[in-house]
Amino acid sequence: xxxxxxxxxxxxxxxxxxxxxxxxxxxxxxxxxxxxxxxxxxxxxxxxxxxxxxxxxxxxxxxxxxxxxxxxxxxxxxxxxxxxxxxxxxxxxxxxxxxxxxxxxxxxxxxxxx
Numbered sequence: 321x322x323x324x325x326x327x328x329x330x331x332x333x334x335x336x337x338x339x340x341x342x343x344x345x346x347x348x349x350x351x352x353x354x355x356x357x358x359x360x361x362x363x364x365x366x367x368x369x370x371x372x373x374x375x376x377x378x379x380x381x382x383x384x385x386x387x388x389x390x391x392x393x394x395x396x397x398x399x400x401x402x403x404x405x406x407x408x409x410x411x412x413x414x415x416x417x418x419x420x421x422x423x424x425x426x427x428x429x430x431x432x433x434x
């Protein structure tokens with residue numbers, strides 16, 4: 321009989337981080353002072369060097385609402401670009417950089433979890 325392993329969702333991991341921060345002041349301070357390293361460790365991911373992570377704590381007078389990065393919307397191609405793609409070649413200036421850097425934090429996390 322094979323054992324089914326349940327995968328933790330982003331919400332599960334975020335709940336774990338919150339619970340740890342509420343229980344452990346040292347962990348909470350590390351979360352504020354070294355946010356990126358803690359998030360990488362907790363989500364088992366390596367984030368790009370240029371990506372920053374900011375952890376904020378709500379209080380009774382401030383509510384934070386995070387608006388996620390808009391998913392990559394397709395760029396309209398020029399006639400020349402369409403011809404290049406149709407010919408089996410894609411050579412759009414900056415496309416590789418945009419593609420590689422375009423993943424938002426959520427995509428990175430979900431890719432590593434699933």
